Amino acid sequence: MRAAGRAAALDAVDPLASCRDLFVPAGAGDDAVRAYLDGNSLGRPLIATAERLADLVTGAWGTGLIRSWDDGWMDLPLRLGDRLGEVCLGADPGQTVIGDSTTVMIYKLLHAAVSAARAGDPERTEIVLDAENFPTDRYVAEGVAAELGCSLVWIDPDPSTGVTADEVRTVIGSRTAVVLLSQVAYKSAWVADLPVITRIAHEAGALVLWDLCHSVGVLPIELDHHDVDLAVGCSYKFLNGGPGAPAFGYVARRHQQALTQPIRGWMGHADPFVMGPGHRPATGMRRFISGTPPILGMVGIADTVELINQVGLAAVRAKAVALGEFVIETVDAELPEVTVGSPREASRRGGHVTINHPRAREMCARLWQRDVIPDFREPDGIRLGLSPLSTSFTEVALVLDEIGTLLAN
Ligand SMILES: Cc1ncc(COP(=O)(O)O)c(C=O)c1O
Structure with a gap:
């Protein structure tokens, strides 16, 4: 897992790394999601949101009741x-x-x-x-x-x-x-x-x-x-x-x-x-x-x-670009049988990278069984969603390493 070392180094200097702790943990122990690269389909919840939803139920809804429409x-x-x-x-x-x-x-x-x-x-x-x-x-x-x-x-x-x-x-x-x-x-x-x-x-x-x-x-x-x-x-x-x-x-x-x-x-x-x-x-x-x-x-x-607003959209964008570059560099270096189906030029690429392989559907299903979550898009795309506030470079390295292991077997 050569990319893991580079990923750890990138995580260590990531100015948004601490934002990950603001999210509800994705399970614990054996049930934990090991890598979540599908935030471009369904983003993870913030802990603050869990708390504010509970407050809303007991407060503005539970106690304020109909008056909260006016409030x-x-x-x-x-x-x-x-x-x-x-x-x-x-x-x-x-x-x-x-x-x-x-x-x-x-x-x-x-x-x-x-x-x-x-x-x-x-x-x-x-x-x-x-x-x-x-x-x-x-x-x-x-x-x-x-x-x-x-x-x-x-x-x-x-x-x-x-x-x-x-x-x-x-x-x-x-x-x-x-x-x-x-x-x-x-x-x-x-x-x-x-x-x-x-x-x-x-x-x-x-x-x-x-x-x-x-x-x-x-x-x-x-x-x-x-x-x-x-x-x-x-x-x-x-x-x-x-x-x-x-x-x-x-x-x-x-x-x-x-x-x-x-x-x-x-x-x-x-x-x-x-x-x-x-x-x-x-x-x-x-x-x-x-x-x-x-x-x-x-x-x-x-x-x-x-x-x-707190971290700045420019910082969010900068990390999306860095995560995307990391995916592309790692695929080029370690997964020669996989092609990059997204623009290589960062300015023309959004917050995910799609990689293509004829076995994409089967590999995605197997990755999900292993609590590693990207998503599949017809006909042969694995979409790697890169959510700068919650995705680490280490997660990305893990997904690509798992794909390499599946391809080797
Ligand atoms: C570009 C685009 N438009 C629209 C939608 C979805 O619309 P809705 O929220 O009504 O399901 C999606 C969902 O992924 C989308 O990617």
């Missing part, structure tokens, strides 16, 4: 949205809201954006997207296109990298309503050129909706600075919100009043407790809320956002 819960989706915007998204207050699943939030914002683009110009009937995007994005876009009578314009990117600005330039035009892309590709970890692609969309008169699921909390993002129109993301990966924790949606202030989202529930009404006939959308981001906010699911998000 802060009602505004929490907007307050936490603002804080997330400030710390992780480069978004000024009043443009980010927490709620719904990512799938539902994509539907709401895509539907609203396409409808607004078409209202401005009825010829804008195309949604540009890529065949390598996460299934939910593609499926939702298919649904929105069918519902609104639009067509889909597909980009077919290289699966080992991702959508390029040139590919967007080739398909975009005066008929484009919205461009829907992920900033970090869920398979390859390719970082799309958000500033340039956003500019290309605007030059064509289109709006752009970015899916930030794999970038939020691990990559510095500057939504306001780059004039992004809309964005969505999930909170259960690098934000450690927990299973099924709510998504977030960002709508640039300049678009908010012109956008009407399709799930017009009472909580997005200008005055929900009037309970009168007909929906009158609230002003600002509140109009993008549909139903009762998921209060429990916001606890973990808030705790991780504060931790990121």
Whole structure:
């Protein structure tokens, strides 16, 4: 296990090493997880979150009861949205809201954006997207296109990298309503050129909706600075919100009043407790809320956002890069039969590294049996999720060593 020595040396100088102790231990003794490289699917819980959830149950919920809606819960989706915007998204207050699943939030914002683009110009009937995007994005876009009578314009990117600005330039035009892309590709970890692609969309008169699921909390993002129109993301990966924790949606202030989202529930009404006939959308981001906010699911998000604020997103990114470099160097040196399916250039790579081998599926299953947890992605990818706050270099070395052992047998 040659990489183990280098890993220990890297852990010894890792400025974020102590953050690992802030997480709930992943089991104990024989049942302990030996290495967890799946924080890009489900982040680990912070100890603070376990405590705050318990406090919430006995306190604001158990004792405050219904009064807690007036004592802060009602505004929490907007307050936490603002804080997330400030710390992780480069978004000024009043443009980010927490709620719904990512799938539902994509539907709401895509539907609203396409409808607004078409209202401005009825010829804008195309949604540009890529065949390598996460299934939910593609499926939702298919649904929105069918519902609104639009067509889909597909980009077919290289699966080992991702959508390029040139590919967007080739398909975009005066008929484009919205461009829907992920900033970090869920398979390859390719970082799309958000500033340039956003500019290309605007030059064509289109709006752009970015899916930030794999970038939020691990990559510095500057939504306001780059004039992004809309964005969505999930909170259960690098934000450690927990299973099924709510998504977030960002709508640039300049678009908010012109956008009407399709799930017009009472909580997005200008005055929900009037309970009168007909929906009158609230002003600002509140109009993008549909139903009762998921209060429990916001606890973990808030705790991780504060931790990121404390250590700085730049330090988080620096460690993600270092972990990625370590994976690639170790694979190159010690696993010659394995290929790297993610960009080698750090600036184009997000918070995971995918490695490919024909036995990936079988190896992943065997690794899980040995309490070593990466994840498998069709057809032959092992995704190594690198969560800078909770992943050590030693864990990475252990996973790669186990893979080497499986390949040798
Ligand atoms: C890019 C991307 N979009 C969306 C989702 C998931 O959507 P939801 O939170 O609704 O399951 C994922 C989940 O991994 C994802 O990777």
